[in-house]
Amino acid sequence: MKSVAKRDPLIPAWLRSSRVIGAYSVIAGLAIWQLAYQGLTWTHYFKAYAINHFLSSPLQVIQSFGELYQSGELLRHSYFSLLEFVYGFLLAIGVGILVGFIMATSKKINYYLDPWVSCLYATPLVALAPVIMVWFGLGIFPNSLVVFLGAVFPILLNTYTGIKSVRENLIDVVRAFGGSPSQVFFKVMIPDATPTIITGIRLAVGRAVISVVVAELFGAEAGLGFMVYFYSQRFLPGPVFVAIVVLVVFGILSFLALEKIQGWLSPWYAYRLRREAHGMELE
Amino acid sequence: METTGSKLAVKHLRKSFQSQRSEASIQVFEDISFEVHPSEFISIVGPSGCGKTTFLRILDGLIPHDDGDILLDGKSVIKPGPDKGFVFQESSLLPWRTVMDNVILGLELQGVASGEARKKAERYIALVGLAGFEQHYPHELSGGMQQRVNLARALIVDPQVLLMDEPFASLDAQTREIMQAELLKMWNQTKKTVIFVTHQIEEAIFLSDRVVVFSARPARIREIVKVDISRPRSLSVKRSKEFLELADQVWNIIQEEVLKSMGREREEGVL
Numbered sequence: 001m002k003s004v005a006k007r008d009p010l011i012p013a014w015l016r017s018s019r020v021i022g023a024y025s026v027i028a029g030l031a032i033w034q035l036a037y038q039g040l041t042w043t044h045y046f047k048a049y050a051i052n053h054f055l056s057s058p059l060q061v062i063q064s065f066g067e068l069y070q071s072g073e074l075l076r077h078s079y080f081s082l083l084e085f086v087y088g089f090l091l092a093i094g095v096g097i098l099v100g101f102i103m104a105t106s107k108k109i110n111y112y113l114d115p116w117v118s119c120l121y122a123t124p125l126v127a128l129a130p131v132i133m134v135w136f137g138l139g140i141f142p143n144s145l146v147v148f149l150g151a152v153f154p155i156l157l158n159t160y161t162g163i164k165s166v167r168e169n170l171i172d173v174v175r176a177f178g179g180s181p182s183q184v185f186f187k188v189m190i191p192d193a194t195p196t197i198i199t200g201i202r203l204a205v206g207r208a209v210i211s212v213v214v215a216e217l218f219g220a221e222a223g224l225g226f227m228v229y230f231y232s233q234r235f236l237p238g239p240v241f242v243a244i245v246v247l248v249v250f251g252i253l254s255f256l257a258l259e260k261i262q263g264w265l266s267p268w269y270a271y272r273l274r275r276e277a278h279g280m281e282l283e
Numbered sequence: 284m285e286t287t288g289s290k291l292a293v294k295h296l297r298k299s300f301q302s303q304r305s306e307a308s309i310q311v312f313e314d315i316s317f318e319v320h321p322s323e324f325i326s327i328v329g330p331s332g333c334g335k336t337t338f339l340r341i342l343d344g345l346i347p348h349d350d351g352d353i354l355l356d357g358k359s360v361i362k363p364g365p366d367k368g369f370v371f372q373e374s375s376l377l378p379w380r381t382v383m384d385n386v387i388l389g390l391e392l393q394g395v396a397s398g399e400a401r402k403k404a405e406r407y408i409a410l411v412g413l414a415g416f417e418q419h420y421p422h423e424l425s426g427g428m429q430q431r432v433n434l435a436r437a438l439i440v441d442p443q444v445l446l447m448d449e450p451f452a453s454l455d456a457q458t459r460e461i462m463q464a465e466l467l468k469m470w471n472q473t474k475k476t477v478i479f480v481t482h483q484i485e486e487a488i489f490l491s492d493r494v495v496v497f498s499a500r501p502a503r504i505r506e507i508v509k510v511d512i513s514r515p516r517s518l519s520v521k522r523s524k525e526f527l528e529l530a531d532q533v534w535n536i537i538q539e540e541v542l543k544s545m546g547r548e549r550e551e552g553v554l
Contacts, residue, residue, distance in 0.1 A: 174392065267379075
């Protein structure tokens, strides 16, 4: 057989990297969207059905973004949502890790808490949010509570799993050198569980962003979710998409930031994952 | 019994485990007694599953024993501590710590100041031939290098006795031989008392002053074979006549034990 898959020297390597290809894909998608919208404007349907009240184009979204940014409206809404996110998410990290630790280390407490955790985790947040509004009214606090409920369980369950799956032989090492139970905890259990806990926090980011929107859809006077609600009621798709794009970008950036933190805190973990994925033994 | 002159004395040690499937308890050892002299190198061999590793863990105090006594320098062993150094089987290094941080673990747990611990660690890392690798992580090292770190980690606490649990079992044949020779060199330098568990007969004979042969479970001491081969030994000694005769002798005992245990299992309907 003749040799195949000869590299094309005309395209340099960096242009063939996964990131650059991903960027091409997004740009192409946006271009198709823009062209399709442009095409629609030339048909008689556009006016007849007032399509500009339902659809928007990337250029129009950028324009709306500029206007909303200039007027300060976008920043005000973003700030409100960010506060809800930060309060709810930080509380979820604190409570999730603490309760996860306790449940993993005390069988008895685990017996009591486990059914509650299972029930609450299975409860659709969308059903819970209005109840919380009824109890606590509108504002940052009840919305943060919704974010907390949305984000706490992945963190709690991953902390539990992380502590439960700490490797016995590593615990033995510290014990064999005369380590006390608290030294076992701080020098083995926490470092070995850290990557799993951070994975839980990463999973929680997405749920927290969704929770921000859910909470604001049900009741708020400001926020990005509120923006979505407010402008879609007025048939103004531009600002709606602006809010959505800000949420998406925020979600992606937090996810990537946590990935960086994970790599920085536990550089050995990527290696372990790779090894497990390939089913290899530690050499 | 008079114990002066012995570094480590094991007296009438008994241990049984509760079976997880039935109420019955499984006898692991019945009545194990022997003494180890200072700076002696002892290996323990026996048929697979006879409880060699469990025995070593009991000597360290990681697992409690039922009956009998373990005396290290005349004092009863009840829990692990820096008077014993344990070299584990493969992959027992803390993966989030560098070579340096793994080696200082024992000192750190004792509360030794970091600067002092690091200085000492440099010496031991050099002793096991890993100078220059202080800042590497375990996953960046080969299996043989990892076990060198494991050894340095056990030696740095300056233990009275070094307990080694099949430390070279997962290494390839060449690396294992090199590590055996290196271990003898280090032993010669540090003059530690060593208890070395292995399933490899020739490894046991090559390293040891005496080889303790365990019987099949419940384990007793079947025989203690004295290795009268002069030191220092080089790897070529493994081809000498006296070495091969000793290996034959130990192998015959183990073979007998394995057959006996298979016969018993057949009677009990396990096989």
